[in-house]
Amino acid sequence: xxxxxxxxxxxxxxxxxxxxxxxxxxxxxxxxxxxxxxxxxxxxxxxxxxxxxxxxxxxxxxxxxxxxxxxxxxxxxxxxxxxxxxxxxxxxxxxxxxxxxxxxxxxxxxxxxxxxxxxxxxxxxxxxxxxxxxxxxxxxxxxxxxxxxxxxxxxxxxxxxxxxxxxxxxxxxxxxxxxx
Numbered sequence: 001x002x003x004x005x006x007x008x009x010x011x012x013x014x015x016x017x018x019x020x021x022x023x024x025x026x027x028x029x030x031x032x033x034x035x036x037x038x039x040x041x042x043x044x045x046x047x048x049x050x051x052x053x054x055x056x057x058x059x060x061x062x063x064x065x066x067x068x069x070x071x072x073x074x075x076x077x078x079x080x081x082x083x084x085x086x087x088x089x090x091x092x093x094x095x096x097x098x099x100x101x102x103x104x105x106x107x108x109x110x111x112x113x114x115x116x117x118x119x120x121x122x123x124x125x126x127x128x129x130x131x132x133x134x135x136x137x138x139x140x141x142x143x144x145x146x147x148x149x150x151x152x153x154x155x156x157x158x159x160x161x162x163x164x165x166x167x168x169x170x171x172x173x174x175x176x177x178x179x180x
Contacts, residue, residue: 005030006074013073016064024061031057034074035081042085052088056081126177133172134165141165 009030015023035056040049060080067076131139141161144151150158 006072009077010069010073013064013067013076014069016061017067017069019065027061028057031060031074031077035077038078038081039085042082043088048088048092049085052084053081055087056084059084126173130169130172130176133175134168137161138165138168142169 009027012023012027012030016027032053036050036053039053039056040046043049043052056077060077063080067073131142134142141151142165145162145165151161153161
């Protein structure tokens with residue numbers, strides 16, 4: 001990137017940090033393509049990359065008053081984008097962890113080979129064996145999760161109950177099979 005473009009970004013960030021909101025559109029026009037491309041390289045999914053870039057530029061505008069004019073503005077913007085991409089990756093890994101539903105796996109694999117069906121059955125049996133080591137409340141919570149249902153408790157209680165049940169299931173699995 002050219003030095004004068006970096007100095008332009010620095011100047012616009014400094015103006016925005018000082019409260020000059022007229023610097024915003026020009027700063028957005030310069031930074032958006034860079035942040036979007038950067039996030040697309042870090043994340044494989046273009047939709048999540050765009051979301052991460054949007055959150056990064058929103059955070060940059062919200063924190064513009066914290067910008068140090070002695071630092072490189074582009075590097076600061078990319079640093080914020082890296083954190084947003086990391087957050088997105090963490091969010092995706094957590095959603096995969098909680099959203100597993102064996103019924104949807106069976107439905108998706110109706111045409112699976114006998115070997116794949118056997119592997120799924122063995123995995124289901126292993127999951128049942130691990131769940132047998134849980135408390136009745138944790139087993140009930142896992143059953144409700146598998147059927148996309150919730151208990152008749154306040155949302156915060158349900159959230160904590162799910163967290164505890166999944167944690168205990170992971171521990172039981174690790175104790176029985178030695179891996180996650």
